[in-house]
Amino acid sequence: MASSIHEMLRANCKCDDVAKCVLGLKNLDLLAYKKLFEQGPMTAEELGDFLQRERSTAYRSLQNLIAVGLVYRETKSIQIGGYYYEYVAIPPMQFKEMLKQNIHDWYNKMDRLLDDFEEELLDSASK
Template sequence: MSKLVLNMPCNTFTLETIMCCVFGLKAFDVAVYFEILKCKPAKINEIAESLNRERSTIQRSAQSLMNAGLILRKQINIKEGGYYYKYEAIPFLDVKEKIKKTMNDWSRDVCKWVDEIEENDANELINNLI
């Protein structure tokens, strides 16, 4: 995958930083999402082994990813009793659509906010900073 970099006047964004910002994730959570996407449904211990991390670390990331709506957890019942979970990532196309919607909403809100700023408000803000 080519390195997507978006240069803004005051910051540079990558796919990782955009996903962190939009979904409230940590960088490692993004790595876990892509590992689950690559592995298809996978157990926590499989992901942990693949990323060379502790199960508890992967479980925390999986919880964050579920809260963000980026992965699903399915309970698999064992015939002899008990169960385990498999995790599946939502398609990356859906993630891209969520990112675009969030960024469009944000852009619209910023434009509306800028339109509502009066010159007096800006002067007052500057005076408070000085």
């Protein structure tokens, strides 16, 4: 994957590359999202089995996905007492809109920063 915006503009990027860059995800995180969306709600252990990884590894990816808003968890009750969590992926259309909004927000922030570019550049050079 490209390591800078300049490289990304020149590279043959795919949607996964954009998602990883914009949201700071890893390959396994995206694979976990895709499996969760395809298969429907599941536990961390079930996801680990699908990914052929330990439950703890699947859980870390789930935490990354929850942190960026691509997955949420639901509490399920066990009839004999207790509970467990099932994880649910948001729909791809919502994912796409989230990416667009993040890119839009980033662009606006960079645009505002660049308004003072010359002044800041010259100010830092005189120090």
